[in-house]
Amino acid sequence: METFDTIVIGAGMSGLAAGIRLAQYDQRVVVLDRHSLWGGLNSFYKKKGRRFDVGLHALTNYVPKGTKGRPLTRILRQLRIPYDALQLGEQTGSRVSFPGVSLRWTNDFEVLRAEIADKFPGQIDGFDRLVRDIAGYPDLVEVEGEPPMARDELKAYITDQTLVEMLLLPLLYYGSPTPDDVEWASFIILFKSLYEEGFARPEGGVRTVLDLLRNRFKELGGELRMNNGVSRILSGQGGVEGVVLDDGTELRAPVVLSSAGYVETLGLTEAADVVSSADVGPLTFVEYLTVLDQRPADLGHDDTIVFFNTEDRLVYGPPEKGALVDDRSGVICCPDNYASAEPLPDALFRLTLLARHDTWTAMPEDEYVAAKERIWESAHATAAPYAFDARPHAVYVDGFTPRTIQKFTGHLGGAVYGSPRKQRSGRTPIDGLFLCGTDQGYLGIVGAMLSGIAMANQHALAVR
Ligand SMILES: Cc1cc2nc3c(=O)[nH]c(=O)nc-3n(C[C@H](O)[C@H](O)[C@H](O)COP(=O)(O)OP(=O)(O)OC[C@H]3O[C@@H](n4cnc5c(N)ncnc54)[C@H](O)[C@@H]3O)c2cc1C
Known part of the structure; x- marks a missing residue:
């Protein structure tokens, strides 16, 4: 039977980052993933000769080279x-658009500040105070009991309800597992990573980041085993002992770090009754990737990302029972509108909408395919006023749904931001079994890597 210092479940951003960190300290570490491709929620694939990124809208937390002490430069170091x-x-710049008003921002925070001063002059002092107050907040705070929520905390700073809704929409779409609101601690992280820092795209897309992680891990002697699903986590009196793979093979280790999710991980253990279906995150999405016959800029659209809301109050929650999507809000991303040394191989229009897992999964295959086509049509009609009508320019369309997300990542309910019950310490009821990634509370590509590093440092290196 093979024995390791640490077993990592999941070859997404957090699992690979954790693996690198441990291998740097000469641990014998294996990263296991059920899927054949690494990357998890932010992976890549090839279809009809075209390469696609699964999720990449933006690498958040952009800071220029040499910036000290920020998440991006910290993880790279x-x-x-x-x-x-x-x-x-x-x-080039992004936008949040509500009826009658929009706010633009770039990677220069002053642009957003000036927009708010111009469009909400009575709110700028409160906004400045908010920025000052959150500057000193630690990155992640452990909260006893019910965590404070952003809507409540924001009342002390911003009194115009439209501005509250507008500031929240991009942050919720890029990281809230909770309908209509987000924990204050996560709000602060997201505010800094989206508005104060900003968006960038690696040349070559998510593959560039994933190749760097994978190659670094392997160079350090780490073992990456794809098509190796974990069916059970073994534990005894002294805590975790190892894992059993889908084919029955047992691997032993005194520490297991899992990025599979809180509910999903405990579901593999003796402590499965600690969680219930109520802990499964309710937020999931459909995303369409439409290859265009022209560059978005040639069609008059220069924005990188547009977050739109068709009503005065933000719409962020699972669509009502029986519905496939809720297209009263959404996100449009045009990867061509990032600075790039080379034009992208394909001009692309990405459209993301809130979706409902049970409706998408209940359908037989032919209805599912027809529903995907129908929703593509209606969703792009809704999104057109916020960018342009992509439909007459479509040369190829692909898309994924909550069903696809669950199939390829194992996240129950296709929950992109995991469970609303975050485990900030990474601890589980089983000694030696820790969480990293989405359900530890850091979100997105940069957040997931930060989580992998932090959990490896705290739990898997500390025990040796
Ligand atoms: C459509 C979409 C768009 C997104 N856009 C962005 C974006 O633009 N910018 C951004 O920063 N973030 C974005 N995200 C979020 C980002 O992708 C995630 O926050 C991040 O990748 C999570 O990484 P992770 O390592 O925590 O988890 P995951 O990526 O979910 O990795 C978990 C891995 O564990 C594996 N696994 C699960 N169960 C088992 C098991 N039993 N045995 C073995 N392996 C198992 C899965 O196959 C998976 O590879 C997006 C996500 C989606 C879905």
């Missing part, structure tokens, strides 16, 4: 990956 290897191209 800890993983010993040179900044230039990411080949980042900055956004």
Whole structure:
């Protein structure tokens, strides 16, 4: 039977980052994933000769080379990956659009500040105070009991309800597992990573980041085993003992770090009754990737990302029972509108909408295919006023749904931001079994890597 110092479940951003960190300290570490491709929620695939990224809208937390102490530069330093290897191209600018008003921002925070001063002059002092107050907040705080929520906390700073809704929409779409609101601690992280820092795209897309992580892990002697699903986590009196793979093979280790999710991980253990279906995150999405016959800029659209809301109050929650999507809000991303050394191989229009897992999964295959086509049509009609009508320019369309997300990542309910019950300490009821990634409370690509590093440092290196 093989024995390791640490077993990592999941070859997404957090699992690979954790693996690198442990291998740097000469641990014998294996990263296991059920899927054949690494990357998890932010992976890549090839279809009809075209390469697609699964999720990449933006690498958040953009800061210029040499910036000290920010999440992006911290993770690169800890993983010993040179900044230039990411080949980042900055956004041209993004926008949140509500009826009658929109706010634009770039990677220069002053742009957003000036927009707010111009469109909500009575709110700028409160906004400045908010920025000052959250500056000193630690990245992640453990909260006893019910965590404070952003809507309540924001009342002390911003009194115009439209501005509250507008500031929240992008942050919820890029990281809230909770309908209509987000924990205050997560709000602060997201505010800094989206508005104060900003968006960039690695040249070559998510593959660039994933290749760096995978190659670094392997160079350090780490073992990456794809098509190796974990069917059970073994534990005894002294805590975790190892895992059993789908084919029955047992691997032993005194520490297991899992990025599979809180409910999903405990479901593999003796402590499965600690969680219930109520802990499964309710937020999931459909995303369409439409290859265009022209570049978005040639069609008059320069924004990198547009978050739109068709009503005065933000719409962020699972669609009502029986519905497939809720297209009263959504996100449009045009990867061409990042600075890039080379034009992208395909001009692309990505459209993301809130979706309902049970409706998409209940359908037989032919209805599912027809529903995907129908929703593509209606959703792009809804989104057109916020960018342009992509339909007459479509040369190829692909898309994924909550069903696809669950199938390829194992996340129950296709929950992109995991469970609303975050485990900030990474601890589970089983000694030696820890969580990393989405359900530890850091979100997105940069957040997931930060989580992998932090959990490896705290739990898997500390025990030796
Ligand atoms: C459509 C979409 C768009 C997104 N856009 C962005 C974006 O633009 N910017 C951004 O920063 N973030 C984005 N995200 C979020 C980002 O992708 C995630 O927050 C991040 O990748 C999570 O990484 P992770 O390592 O925590 O988890 P995951 O990526 O979910 O990795 C978990 C891995 O565990 C594996 N696994 C699960 N169960 C088992 C098991 N039993 N045995 C073996 N392996 C198992 C899965 O196959 C998976 O590979 C997006 C997500 C989606 C879905």
